[in-house]
Amino acid sequence: MKRIVMATGLGLLATGCASEQARSPDPAFVQSATQLADTYQANLQAELSAAMKQVGPVGAISVCQSVAPALAADLSSNGDLAVSRVARRNRNPDNAVPAELDALYQQLEREPLRDGKPHVVAATIGQREVFMRALPMKDQPCSQCHGTNIAPDVKAAIDASYPDDRATGFAAGDLRGAMLVMRAAP
Numbered sequence: 777m778k779r780i781v782m783a784t785g786l787g788l789l790a791t792g793c794a795s796e797q798a799r800s801p802d803p804a805f806v807q808s809a810t811q812l813a814d815t816y817q818a819n820l821q822a823e824l825s826a827a828m829k830q831v832g833p834v835g836a837i838s839v840c841q842s843v844a845p846a847l848a849a850d851l852s853s854n855g856d857l858a859v860s861r862v863a864r865r866n867r868n869p870d871n872a873v874p875a876e877l878d879a880l881y882q883q884l885e886r887e888p889l890r891d892g893k894p895h896v897v898a899a900t901i902g903q904r905e906v907f908m909r910a911l912p913m914k915d916q917p918c919s920q921c922h923g924t925n926i927a928p929d930v931k932a933a934i935d936a937s938y939p940d941d942r943a944t945g946f947a948a949g950d951l952r953g954a955m956l957v958m959r960a961a962p
């Protein structure tokens with residue numbers, strides 16, 4: 777059984793083999809992971825709102841499709857941290873939650889917000905340090921492309937690019953996905 781040590785907020789929860797010594801995530805890792813997730817999120821939001829203004833939701837879909845992975849790859853090429861977005865109900869199957877991170881993701885599903893802020897979990901899993909932060913669904917602009925009532929032209933454009941789309945039907949406050957930052961443990 778894999779040993780997972782999770783620090784959620786101020787609490788520390790240890791699961792797995794009790795005989796093994798627990799390893800908490802390095803606070804310096806959590807700090808730099810937070811910064812990287814912030815940068816990625818801010819850049820994505822800027823690109824998305826510019827695209828929504830310039831080309832509308834239909835055009836913005838292809839911007840998301842090309843910009844989101846490219847930005848993640850670019851930000852992950854600078855150091856030893858890699859950033860991405862993951863979701864169980866994903867639009868792009870490349871963004872699936874890796875099996876070994878499922879327990880962490882479940883924590884966010886149970887409680888997307890904690891003390892009014894996106895829930896953060898951090899753990900050392902195997903040889904890797906892992907940081908995950910909830911991406912709660914918002915009404916605007918998210919619902920135009922992930923909500924319960926998507927305009928037909930937007931829906932058609934989504935289906936054309938993502939035939940296996942599972943990322944609609946979300947309500948504000950639901951867990952839409954998570955920011956994921958990982959580092960190979962020293």
Ligand code: HEC
Pocket residue numbers: 824832833834836837838840841842844845861862863865866867868869871911912913914916917918919920921922943952953954
């Ligand atoms: C213009 C339509 C559009 C809007 C608005 C939009 N998204 Fe998305 N979203 C997409 C597309 C397209 C993808 C797939 C990107 C890719 O191929 O990696 C995506 C992917 C995601 C993913 C990655 C996981 C997955 O499902 O593949 C998350 C998380 C996400 N969106 C959250 C949000 C949130 C939160 C908002 C509101 C702040 C939002 N999105 C607004 C179109 C949109």
